[in-house]
Amino acid sequence: MSTVIEQAVQARLVASVPRMETVSATLRYDREDPFAVRMAFPPPATLEGVEVSWAFARELLAEGVEGPAGLGDVRLRPYGYDRTVVEFHAPEGVAMVHVHTSELRRFLKASQRLVPRGREREHLDWDGNLGRLLEERP
Template sequence: MSSVIEQSVQARMVASAPRMETLPAMLSYDREYPFAVRMAFPAPATLEGTEVSWEFSRELLAAGVDDPAGEGDVRVRPFGYDRTVLEFHAPEGIAMVHVRTEELRRFLQRARELVPEGEEHLYLDVDRELSGLLGEDR
Protein backbone atom coordinates (compact mmCIF):
# COMPACT_ATOMS: atom_id res chain seq x y z
CA MET A 1 0.00 0.00 0.00
CA SER A 2 1.32 3.43 -0.93
CA SER A 3 2.12 5.84 1.87
CA VAL A 4 0.95 8.87 -0.14
CA ILE A 5 -2.54 9.79 -1.29
CA GLU A 6 -3.03 12.31 -4.07
CA GLN A 7 -6.35 13.54 -5.34
CA SER A 8 -6.97 16.05 -8.07
CA VAL A 9 -9.78 18.52 -7.37
CA GLN A 10 -11.29 21.43 -9.23
CA ALA A 11 -11.11 24.61 -7.22
CA ARG A 12 -13.02 27.74 -8.10
CA MET A 13 -11.17 30.95 -7.36
CA VAL A 14 -13.38 33.55 -5.71
CA ALA A 15 -12.73 36.93 -7.33
CA SER A 16 -14.50 40.24 -7.67
CA ALA A 17 -15.71 39.29 -11.14
CA PRO A 18 -19.14 37.64 -11.34
CA ARG A 19 -17.66 34.42 -12.78
CA MET A 20 -15.34 32.29 -10.73
CA GLU A 21 -12.35 30.86 -12.55
CA THR A 22 -11.95 27.08 -12.26
CA LEU A 23 -8.44 25.87 -11.67
CA PRO A 24 -6.87 22.51 -10.96
CA ALA A 25 -5.47 21.73 -7.54
CA MET A 26 -3.89 18.67 -5.99
CA LEU A 27 -4.60 17.48 -2.48
CA SER A 28 -2.03 15.16 -0.97
CA TYR A 29 -1.55 13.30 2.27
CA ASP A 30 1.64 11.48 3.27
CA ARG A 31 1.60 8.86 6.01
CA GLU A 32 5.11 9.99 7.01
CA TYR A 33 3.63 13.41 7.94
CA PRO A 34 0.36 12.18 9.44
CA PHE A 35 -0.96 15.45 10.83
CA ALA A 36 -0.70 17.47 7.60
CA VAL A 37 -2.39 17.75 4.23
CA ARG A 38 -1.07 19.70 1.28
CA MET A 39 -2.97 21.60 -1.39
CA ALA A 40 -0.96 22.58 -4.45
CA PHE A 41 -1.86 24.81 -7.36
CA PRO A 42 0.16 24.36 -10.59
CA ALA A 43 2.22 27.21 -12.05
CA PRO A 44 -0.28 28.16 -14.80
CA ALA A 45 -2.99 28.65 -12.16
CA THR A 46 -1.04 31.21 -10.12
CA LEU A 47 -0.30 34.90 -10.59
CA GLU A 48 3.42 34.32 -10.02
CA GLY A 49 3.67 31.56 -12.63
CA THR A 50 5.16 29.14 -10.10
CA GLU A 51 3.56 26.27 -8.21
CA VAL A 52 2.08 27.39 -4.93
CA SER A 53 1.29 24.97 -2.15
CA TRP A 54 -0.11 25.22 1.33
CA GLU A 55 0.30 22.72 4.14
CA PHE A 56 -2.18 22.66 6.97
CA SER A 57 -3.61 20.22 9.45
CA ARG A 58 -5.81 17.35 8.43
CA GLU A 59 -7.87 18.09 11.53
CA LEU A 60 -8.51 21.66 10.30
CA LEU A 61 -9.76 20.40 6.92
CA ALA A 62 -11.99 17.78 8.56
CA ALA A 63 -13.50 20.31 10.97
CA GLY A 64 -13.96 22.99 8.30
CA VAL A 65 -16.18 20.94 6.00
CA ASP A 66 -18.88 21.00 8.71
CA ASP A 67 -18.22 24.20 10.69
CA PRO A 68 -15.98 27.26 10.28
CA ALA A 69 -12.46 26.40 11.43
CA GLY A 70 -9.08 28.08 11.60
CA GLU A 71 -7.78 31.42 12.82
CA GLY A 72 -4.40 31.64 11.11
CA ASP A 73 -3.07 31.48 7.57
CA VAL A 74 -5.56 28.81 6.50
CA ARG A 75 -9.27 28.92 7.25
CA VAL A 76 -11.94 26.48 6.11
CA ARG A 77 -15.72 26.79 6.21
CA PRO A 78 -18.81 25.30 4.61
CA PHE A 79 -20.47 27.33 1.87
CA GLY A 80 -23.99 26.43 0.85
CA TYR A 81 -25.12 22.87 0.37
CA ASP A 82 -22.21 21.35 -1.51
CA ARG A 83 -19.15 23.58 -1.32
CA THR A 84 -16.38 24.32 1.13
CA VAL A 85 -14.35 27.53 1.10
CA LEU A 86 -10.64 27.43 1.81
CA GLU A 87 -9.02 30.80 2.58
CA PHE A 88 -5.26 31.15 2.26
CA HIS A 89 -3.89 34.27 3.98
CA ALA A 90 -0.45 35.57 2.94
CA PRO A 91 1.31 38.95 3.11
CA GLU A 92 0.40 39.46 -0.56
CA GLY A 93 -3.30 39.04 0.13
CA ILE A 94 -6.01 36.43 0.58
CA ALA A 95 -6.86 33.70 -1.88
CA MET A 96 -10.26 32.07 -1.51
CA VAL A 97 -11.22 28.90 -3.33
CA HIS A 98 -14.38 26.82 -3.40
CA VAL A 99 -14.08 23.04 -3.58
CA ARG A 100 -16.90 20.53 -3.72
CA THR A 101 -17.40 19.24 -0.20
CA GLU A 102 -17.88 15.69 -1.45
CA GLU A 103 -14.40 15.74 -3.01
CA LEU A 104 -12.91 16.84 0.32
CA ARG A 105 -14.85 14.18 2.24
CA ARG A 106 -13.63 11.50 -0.19
CA PHE A 107 -10.04 12.67 0.26
CA LEU A 108 -10.38 12.71 4.05
CA GLN A 109 -11.86 9.21 4.05
CA ARG A 110 -8.92 7.90 2.02
CA ALA A 111 -6.52 9.59 4.47
CA ARG A 112 -8.36 8.01 7.42
CA GLU A 113 -8.00 4.59 5.80
CA LEU A 114 -4.25 5.17 5.54
CA VAL A 115 -3.86 6.68 9.04
CA PRO A 116 -6.89 6.53 11.34
CA GLU A 117 -7.66 9.70 13.30
CA GLY A 118 -6.14 9.52 16.76
CA GLU A 119 -3.36 7.17 15.60
CA GLU A 120 -1.18 9.76 13.86
CA HIS A 121 1.47 9.51 16.58
CA LEU A 122 2.09 5.88 15.64
CA TYR A 123 3.36 6.99 12.22
CA LEU A 124 5.76 9.71 13.35
CA ASP A 125 9.49 9.11 12.92
CA VAL A 126 10.74 11.36 15.71
CA ASP A 127 14.40 10.40 15.17
CA ARG A 128 14.23 11.39 11.48
CA GLU A 129 12.55 14.70 12.32
CA LEU A 130 15.13 15.55 14.99
CA SER A 131 17.98 14.63 12.65
CA GLY A 132 16.49 16.90 10.01
CA LEU A 133 16.17 19.77 12.45
CA LEU A 134 19.76 19.29 13.65
CA GLY A 135 21.10 18.96 10.09
CA GLU A 136 22.36 15.43 10.68
CA ASP A 137 22.38 12.72 8.04
CA ARG A 138 21.15 9.28 9.02
Protein backbone atom coordinates in the same frame (compact mmCIF):
# COMPACT_ATOMS: atom_id res chain seq x y z
CA MET B 1 0.69 -0.10 0.29
CA SER B 2 1.46 3.44 -0.79
CA THR B 3 2.24 5.96 1.92
CA VAL B 4 0.99 8.93 -0.13
CA ILE B 5 -2.48 9.83 -1.31
CA GLU B 6 -3.02 12.41 -4.03
CA GLN B 7 -6.38 13.54 -5.33
CA ALA B 8 -7.10 16.06 -8.06
CA VAL B 9 -9.91 18.50 -7.32
CA GLN B 10 -11.51 21.35 -9.19
CA ALA B 11 -11.41 24.61 -7.27
CA ARG B 12 -13.42 27.65 -8.27
CA LEU B 13 -11.39 30.78 -7.70
CA VAL B 14 -13.49 33.51 -6.08
CA ALA B 15 -12.55 36.91 -7.48
CA SER B 16 -13.99 40.40 -7.46
CA VAL B 17 -15.38 39.86 -10.96
CA PRO B 18 -18.72 38.05 -11.25
CA ARG B 19 -17.30 35.02 -13.09
CA MET B 20 -15.46 32.42 -11.02
CA GLU B 21 -12.58 30.69 -12.78
CA THR B 22 -12.13 26.96 -12.31
CA VAL B 23 -8.57 25.91 -11.54
CA SER B 24 -7.12 22.50 -10.92
CA ALA B 25 -5.58 21.71 -7.56
CA THR B 26 -4.11 18.62 -5.95
CA LEU B 27 -4.73 17.45 -2.41
CA ARG B 28 -1.88 15.40 -0.96
CA TYR B 29 -1.49 13.38 2.22
CA ASP B 30 1.73 11.61 3.20
CA ARG B 31 1.80 9.08 6.03
CA GLU B 32 5.32 10.29 6.89
CA ASP B 33 3.83 13.72 7.75
CA PRO B 34 0.63 12.37 9.33
CA PHE B 35 -0.80 15.59 10.78
CA ALA B 36 -0.66 17.61 7.55
CA VAL B 37 -2.38 17.83 4.19
CA ARG B 38 -1.19 19.87 1.25
CA MET B 39 -3.14 21.64 -1.44
CA ALA B 40 -1.11 22.53 -4.51
CA PHE B 41 -2.02 24.82 -7.39
CA PRO B 42 -0.23 24.59 -10.77
CA PRO B 43 1.66 27.57 -12.27
CA PRO B 44 -1.19 28.81 -14.51
CA ALA B 45 -3.44 29.18 -11.43
CA THR B 46 -1.05 31.44 -9.50
CA LEU B 47 -0.08 35.09 -9.76
CA GLU B 48 3.64 34.27 -9.79
CA GLY B 49 3.35 31.61 -12.49
CA VAL B 50 4.93 28.94 -10.27
CA GLU B 51 3.37 26.03 -8.41
CA VAL B 52 2.14 27.06 -4.98
CA SER B 53 1.53 24.53 -2.21
CA TRP B 54 -0.14 25.21 1.13
CA ALA B 55 0.29 22.84 4.07
CA PHE B 56 -2.20 22.76 6.89
CA ALA B 57 -3.56 20.40 9.53
CA ARG B 58 -5.66 17.45 8.41
CA GLU B 59 -7.80 18.15 11.48
CA LEU B 60 -8.44 21.68 10.14
CA LEU B 61 -9.75 20.22 6.89
CA ALA B 62 -11.99 17.79 8.79
CA GLU B 63 -13.38 20.60 10.95
CA GLY B 64 -13.78 22.98 8.01
CA VAL B 65 -16.13 20.75 6.03
CA GLU B 66 -18.46 20.71 9.06
CA GLY B 67 -18.28 24.36 10.18
CA PRO B 68 -16.05 27.44 10.23
CA ALA B 69 -12.47 26.53 11.17
CA GLY B 70 -9.08 28.18 11.26
CA LEU B 71 -7.67 31.43 12.54
CA GLY B 72 -4.36 31.59 10.69
CA ASP B 73 -3.18 31.46 7.11
CA VAL B 74 -5.73 28.79 6.08
CA ARG B 75 -9.41 29.04 6.94
CA LEU B 76 -12.35 26.90 5.85
CA ARG B 77 -16.12 27.01 6.06
CA PRO B 78 -19.07 25.28 4.46
CA TYR B 79 -20.83 27.25 1.75
CA GLY B 80 -24.25 26.27 0.46
CA TYR B 81 -24.92 22.75 -0.68
CA ASP B 82 -21.78 20.63 -1.19
CA ARG B 83 -19.27 23.46 -1.27
CA THR B 84 -16.50 24.42 1.10
CA VAL B 85 -14.69 27.74 0.96
CA VAL B 86 -10.95 27.51 1.51
CA GLU B 87 -9.21 30.83 2.21
CA PHE B 88 -5.46 31.25 1.91
CA HIS B 89 -4.12 34.35 3.70
CA ALA B 90 -0.70 35.71 2.73
CA PRO B 91 1.02 39.11 2.94
CA GLU B 92 0.13 39.64 -0.75
CA GLY B 93 -3.58 39.16 -0.07
CA VAL B 94 -6.26 36.53 0.31
CA ALA B 95 -7.17 33.85 -2.21
CA MET B 96 -10.48 32.05 -1.85
CA VAL B 97 -11.56 28.90 -3.63
CA HIS B 98 -14.73 26.82 -3.55
CA VAL B 99 -14.22 23.06 -3.55
CA HIS B 100 -16.90 20.36 -3.63
CA THR B 101 -17.30 19.17 -0.04
CA SER B 102 -17.87 15.63 -1.31
CA GLU B 103 -14.36 15.66 -2.87
CA LEU B 104 -12.85 16.86 0.41
CA ARG B 105 -14.72 14.18 2.37
CA ARG B 106 -13.55 11.47 -0.06
CA PHE B 107 -9.95 12.67 0.37
CA LEU B 108 -10.31 12.71 4.17
CA LYS B 109 -11.71 9.17 4.19
CA ALA B 110 -8.81 7.93 2.07
CA SER B 111 -6.29 9.63 4.37
CA GLN B 112 -7.98 8.15 7.44
CA ARG B 113 -7.80 4.66 5.93
CA LEU B 114 -4.06 5.21 5.57
CA VAL B 115 -3.64 6.75 9.06
CA PRO B 116 -6.72 6.59 11.32
CA ARG B 117 -7.64 9.75 13.17
CA GLY B 118 -5.96 9.83 16.57
CA ARG B 119 -3.17 7.44 15.51
CA GLU B 120 -0.98 9.98 13.71
CA ARG B 121 1.75 9.86 16.39
CA GLU B 122 2.36 6.19 15.61
CA HIS B 123 3.60 7.20 12.16
CA LEU B 124 6.07 9.87 13.22
CA ASP B 125 9.74 9.09 12.75
CA TRP B 126 10.94 10.47 16.08
CA ASP B 127 14.53 9.22 15.71
CA GLY B 128 14.88 10.40 12.12
CA ASN B 129 13.41 13.82 12.86
CA LEU B 130 15.63 14.27 15.91
CA GLY B 131 18.68 13.20 13.91
CA ARG B 132 17.92 15.73 11.15
CA LEU B 133 17.37 18.44 13.73
CA LEU B 134 20.71 17.72 15.43
CA GLU B 135 22.55 17.61 12.08
CA GLU B 136 21.33 21.13 11.26
CA ARG B 137 22.94 22.63 14.35
CA PRO B 138 26.13 24.66 13.65
